[in-house]
Amino acid sequence: MMTNLFSSFDPTTSSNTSLNWISTFIGLLVLPTMFWMIPSRINFLWMKILTVLNNEFKIILKIKKMKISILMFVSLFTMILFNNLLSLFPYVFSSTSHLILTLTLSLPLWISFMIYGWINNTIHMFSHLVPQGTPPILMPFMVCIETISNIIRPGTLAIRLTANMIAGHLLLTLMGNTSTKLSIIMINILILSQCLLLILESAVAMIQSYVFSILSTLYSSEVN
Template identity: 60%
Template sequence: MMANLFSIFDPSANLGLPLNWIAIFIGLFALPWTFWVESNRFQKLFSIVTNQLHGEFKTLVGTSGAQGHTLVFISLFLFILFNNLFGLTPYVFTASSHLAMTLTLSLPLWVSFMIYGWINHATHMLAHLVPLGTPGILMPFMVLIETVSNVIRPGTLAVRLAANMIAGHLLLVLLGNQGPSISSSLLSFLLITQVLLLTLESAVAIIQSYVFAVLATLYSSEVN
């Protein structure tokens, strides 16, 4: 049963190609044509969100960040957000629930941060392995602990996003499968529960996008 349950997340292959991975680009088609032509409510909301994110990410990065540094993390947030929200739409493939996508986002970011930090700020990176005030006898253990915590960062970023997205989808599928087998008196209660759960999942989709982008910003600020 578990194999059949998780099979809803398997990429389907047509003509030997997993074409449903194209769904990760569906956010590009969500932008209306008028966004590029005239001012509208969507553009105003989009500007408010991006300006707010720019202010927060600029504070996290600090003065050492280059101009336009926050654009990378704003784009990352919007990309994950579109995939999370469209994944709640029926018959739309949820790419963000797969480690193949989330690890592809987190691992290159982490590797680039590490390469930049060790090349340009090697002394700072070494000092970061031993927190201030650590007793001398504990320094080797702290170096080991900090190294391990640093290495697993891309994995924790990827697993956090994928696990949160797949958990809500599984619960929605489990509740949806109960519809044909329950009485009509309980059907209205099931529908209300699913609507509330869908609302919760929409909030989780937004929060997880924000958390992923904020943590990536924090990891970037540590190497400057």
């Protein structure tokens, strides 16, 4: 049972252990079934989505042989999408609402991009610090601005995903807590509003997983 408004975002249980994080790996019990069950419409739909993502990432990365990079970003999209949708179910721990998970995804990616770029394409990385056509007098300021914007990239990726997931969950919780003080007509309106908000949150879950993966792909393309 939830004891307060933020109980769904508490990573610990009553036994003071982080068992709630097991919800992140529930998909391992469901996903392998597509390898032995008769393909359904959901399987065909999912394969269509993966094909579209594969073609889009291939255009951004501009690579033909390094298919492992595309597989990594598609897997990243799949993991975030599954956890976002799973957190919409009642009494399921919302793992993507925590910076400890989102930073774990974004920070290693950004560090690996930076190490690869500065070691293999040093001149190319320096050229990104000064946009083309910048007046000479503004070059020192542009270097500072571009450096800061580059450093905060993993933080913006993580905070964007976390904030969008927390906002919808809190709004649903706040609306649900007011149901005991409303009349029958207002409760019906409240249920309808929550259903519409839940549909919106499902769209946000899909959009945010796409935004996280596509921005990671764009950051990767800049170091090549």
